[in-house]
Amino acid sequence: xxxxxxxxxxxxxxxxxxxxxxTLFSRRGFNVDSLTVGHTHRPGISRFTIVVQGNDQVVEQIxxxxxxxxxxxxxxDLEQKRSVMREFAIIKLDYNLExxxxxxxxxxxxxxxxxxxxxxxxxxxxxxxxxxxNKVFRKLEKFKVLESIRTGKIGMQIGSL
Amino acid sequence: xxxxxNLELTGAQALVxxxxxxxxxxxxxxxGGANLPIFDALRQSRQIQFVLARHEQGAAHMAEGFARIKNxxxxxxxxxxxxxxxxxxxxxxxxxxxxxxxxLTGQIPREFxxxxxxxxxxxxxxxxxxxxxxxxxxxxxQLVPALEAAFYIADTGRKGPVLVDIPKDVxxxxxxxxxxxxxxxxxxxxTVIGNVGQVKKALKALNKAARPVVLVGGGVVSAGAVPExxxxxxxxxxxxxxxxxxxxVIPVEDPLYIGLVGTHGNxxxxxxxxxxxxxxxxxxxKLGNRATMRTQLFSRNATLIHLDIDPAEISKVIPAQIPxxxxxxxxxxxxxxxxxxxxxxxxxxxxxxxxxxxxxxxxQDQAEVLELVIKALSAxxxxxxxxxxxxxxxxxxxxxxxxxxxLPLLTSGGLGTMGxxxxxxxxxxxxxxxxxxxxxxGDGSFMMNMQEFAVAVxxxxxxxxxxxxxxxxxxxxxxxxxxxxxxxxAHDLGPRIDYMGFAKAMGGTGYRVLHEDNIGPMLxxxxxxxxxxxxxxxxxxxxxxxxxxxxxxx
Numbered sequence: 001x002x003x004x005x006x007x008x009x010x011x012x013x014x015x016x017x018x019x020x021x022x023t024l025f026s027r028r029g030f031n032v033d034s035l036t037v038g039h040t041h042r043p044g045i046s047r048f049t050i051v052v053q054g055n056d057q058v059v060e061q062i063x064x065x066x067x068x069x070x071x072x073x074x075x076x077d078l079e080q081k082r083s084v085m086r087e088f089a090i091i092k093l094d095y096n097l098e099x100x101x102x103x104x105x106x107x108x109x110x111x112x113x114x115x116x117x118x119x120x121x122x123x124x125x126x127x128x129x130x131x132x133x134n135k136v137f138r139k140l141e142k143f144k145v146l147e148s149i150r151t152g153k154i155g156m157q158i159g160s161l
Numbered sequence: 162x163x164x165x166x167n168l169e170l171t172g173a174q175a176l177v178x179x180x181x182x183x184x185x186x187x188x189x190x191x192x193g194g195a196n197l198p199i200f201d202a203l204r205q206s207r208q209i210q211f212v213l214a215r216h217e218q219g220a221a222h223m224a225e226g227f228a229r230i231k232n233x234x235x236x237x238x239x240x241x242x243x244x245x246x247x248x249x250x251x252x253x254x255x256x257x258x259x260x261x262x263x264x265l266t267g268q269i270p271r272e273f274x275x276x277x278x279x280x281x282x283x284x285x286x287x288x289x290x291x292x293x294x295x296x297x298x299x300x301x302x303q304l305v306p307a308l309e310a311a312f313y314i315a316d317t318g319r320k321g322p323v324l325v326d327i328p329k330d331v332x333x334x335x336x337x338x339x340x341x342x343x344x345x346x347x348x349x350x351x352t353v354i355g356n357v358g359q360v361k362k363a364l365k366a367l368n369k370a371a372r373p374v375v376l377v378g379g380g381v382v383s384a385g386a387v388p389e390x391x392x393x394x395x396x397x398x399x400x401x402x403x404x405x406x407x408x409x410v411i412p413v414e415d416p417l418y419i420g421l422v423g424t425h426g427n428x429x430x431x432x433x434x435x436x437x438x439x440x441x442x443x444x445x446x447k448l449g450n451r452a453t454m455r456t457q458l459f460s461r462n463a464t465l466i467h468l469d470i471d472p473a474e475i476s477k478v479i480p481a482q483i484p485x486x487x488x489x490x491x492x493x494x495x496x497x498x499x500x501x502x503x504x505x506x507x508x509x510x511x512x513x514x515x516x517x518x519x520x521x522x523x524x525q526d527q528a529e530v531l532e533l534v535i536k537a538l539s540a541x542x543x544x545x546x547x548x549x550x551x552x553x554x555x556x557x558x559x560x561x562x563x564x565x566x567x568l569p570l571l572t573s574g575g576l577g578t579m580g581x582x583x584x585x586x587x588x589x590x591x592x593x594x595x596x597x598x599x600x601x602x603g604d605g606s607f608m609m610n611m612q613e614f615a616v617a618v619x620x621x622x623x624x625x626x627x628x629x630x631x632x633x634x635x636x637x638x639x640x641x642x643x644x645x646x647x648x649x650x651a652h653d654l655g656p657r658i659d660y661m662g663f664a665k666a667m668g669g670t671g672y673r674v675l676h677e678d679n680i681g682p683m684l685x686x687x688x689x690x691x692x693x694x695x696x697x698x699x700x701x702x703x704x705x706x707x708x709x710x711x712x713x714x715x
Contacts, residue, residue, distance in 0.1 A: 016286075016297070052592070067472070
C-alpha cells in the first residue's frame with residue numbers, strides 16, 4: 001500500500017552530494033514530497049530528511065539504492081510513531097488595524113513569532129508538525145497572504161537506533 | 162599499498178605513478194587539450210602502453226573487453242567536453258554489465274569551470290547516473306586518494322565503472338602528493354559473506370524442494386565462481402537455466418543444463434521458472450525484464466532464493482522469500498562446506514535431466530545462415546576471444562557459441578550497445594594476445610564503431626570480424642513483423658556496403674562468403690591468416706545460391 005515515508009540520510013558533506021541524491025531519486029522514479037538538508041553537529045556530515053510516497057517495496061529500494069552511494073553513511077526509514085517531525089514556515093501578510101488583533105491571537109495560539117512589521121506588512125514565523133502548519137495556513141487564509149515559504153520536514157527518531 | 166610517502170610531482174606524474182602502482186599495463190583513450198598533461202607524463206612510463214582508439218566510445222568498450230578477460234579494472238582516458246560525452250555509452254554499458262572500469266577525464270582548468278569555456282561540460286553530473294561512483298578533483302591533495310579509491314571501488318563489491326574528472330591545472334601544478342594513505346570511505350562497505358541464517362534457510366528449502374532449479378546470471382562469472390557453482394549443482398543434481406550474461410557458466414552438453422530464460426530463450430527454461438519449479442535459486446542476476454519477461458509469471462509457484470552481492474538487486478523486481486547478500490564465490494563455498502558436513506538431497510533422483518528444447522528465435526530472413534556460421538565457429542577447437550554486437554546475431558551467438566575455449570562470450574547484455582563488439586574484441590586481445598579474436602556482428606552494429614578496425618590494423622591484431630550482411634537492421638524488421646503488423650520503416654540500410662573493400666581501404670584483408678559450403682573453410686583461413694580481416698557473409702546469397710563461390714581480395 002502507498003503511504004508516506006520519512007527517510008533520513010546521513011551523508012559525507014562532499015561537493016555534489018545533493019546532486020547525487022536528487023539524481024538517484026529522479027532516475028529511479030521515487031516520488032519526493034519534500035527534501036531538506038543541513039549540517040549536523042558532526043563536522044563534515046550533513047543530514048537529509050526526505051518525505052516520499054510509496055509502498056514498502058519502493059521504500060526498501062530507496063533505502064538500498066541510497067545506501068549504494070559511496071558518500072551516504074546511513075539510511076533510515078523513520079518510524080513515524082516513534083519520531084519527532086517539524087516543519088518551519090515564514091509568512092508575509094498584508095496588515096491593517098482591524099485585522100491585527102486576530103492575527104496576533106493566531107500567532108500567540110500557535111506559538112508563532114512576529115519577525116517584522118512595517119509598511120503595512122507583517123512577517124511571521126511558525127514551527128511545528130505538518131498538521132499544525134497546515135492549520136496555521138488555513139487560519140490565515142482569510143487575510144491577505146502576500147508570500148509564504150515552508151521547509152520540508154526535518155525529523156529524528158526517539159530513543160536509540 | 163605501501164607506507165605513505167610524499168613526493169613533489171605534477172598531478173599528471175602523480176596520476177601515472179598511481180596507475181603503475183595499481184599494475185595498469187594498458188590505457189585505451191584519446192587525447193585532447195585538457196588531458197594532454199597526462200599524455201606527456203605517460204611518455205615516461207615503461208609499464209603502461211597507451212592504445213589510441215579512434216573514438217572515445219571505442220576506447221571505453223576496449224577497456225571493457227580488457228577488463229572482462231583480465232578480471233581487473235580496464236582504464237580509459239578521455240579529454241573534457243566531447244571526450245567525456247563520448248564515454249557515456251561505454252560507462253553505462255559497464256555499469257549495467259558490472260564491468261570494472263576506471264575512467265579518467267581531463268577537465269578545463271578550475272578557474273574556468275562554470276563559464277561554458279571551450280570543451281567544457283558538466284562531466285560529474287552527466288556521468289553520475291552511469292557510473293558506480295565519480296569524483297571531480299577540486300584540490301591537488303584529493304587527486305591521489307580519488308584515484309586510489311577509484312580502483313578500489315571499481316573492483317570490489319558489485320563491480321562497475323568509476324570516473325575521476327581532473328582539471329588541467331591540477332594535472333600541471335606541482336604538489337607534494339602523498340601516496341598509499343589509508344582509504345577513507347566510511348560509506349562503502351562491500352558485503353563479503355552471506356548471512357549464516359539465510360544460507361541455512363536456503364539449503365533447507367533446496368533440501369525439501371521437489372522441483373528445484375538454479376538460475377545463473379553474469380554475477381557468477383564476474384565473481385569467478387564458476388567452479389563453485391558447477392560443484393554445487395552437480396553435487397545436488399540441480400537443473401540449471403541461465404540469463405544472457407550467464408553464457409557458458411555450465412556447458413550446454415551438461416545434462417543438468419536446460420537453457421536460456423527470457424524473450425530469446427528456450428521454452429523448457431522459461432517453463433521451469435514460470436511454472437514448474439517449486440524452488441528457484443537465482444544467483445548473480447538482477448532478474449531483468451529480458452530474463453523474466455512477464456514478472457507476474459516469473460516464480461509465481463516457487464520459493465525464490467536470491468543470492469547477489471548487491472543488496473539492491475534483491476526484491477527489486479521479484480520479491481525474494483530467502484534473500485542472501487554476499488559474494489557469490491564465498492557464499493557458495495560456505496554452502497559447499499555445509500553440505501559436505503551435512504549432506505542434503507542425498508537420495509533425490511534428478512527431477513529433470515537432459516531436457517533440452519528449441520530456442521524461441523525467429524527463423525525468418527536467412528536466420529539459418531547465422532546458425533551455420535556460429536556453429537562453424539564453435540567447431541573451431543582453439544582458444545579464441547569471441548565478442549558479439551547487438552541484434553539478431555547476438556541471440557544466435559548466445560545459443561550457439563558453445564565452445565568453452567571461446568569463453569567468456571563478450572556481449573553487451575544490459576545496455577544492448579550496438580558497436581560494442583569490435584572494440585571489445587580488440588581490448589580482449591590486448592589483455593591476452595596469445596589468442597585470436599573474433600567479432601560476430603551485423604552490418605548495422607558494425608557501422609556504429611567500424612573506425613576501430615584501424616586499431617586492429619595498426620597493431621596487426623589477429624582479429625576476424627564476421628559481418629552478417631543483409632543490408633538491413635534485421636532485428637528491427639523482426640520486431641516490426643511481430644509487433645507492428647509488418648509495417649516496415651527505418652530498417653533498410655540503403656546502398657550495400659562493400660565490407661571487403663572497406664577492410665582493404667583500412668589496410669586489412671577482406672573476404673566474402675556467398676555459399677554455405679565455404680563458411681567453415683573461410684573462418685579457418687581467416688583465423689590462420691593471423692591478421693586483421695573482415696569476412697562479409699552475404700546472408701541472402703548464402704541462403705539461396707546453389708554453387709560455391711568465395712572470393713578474397715588479396
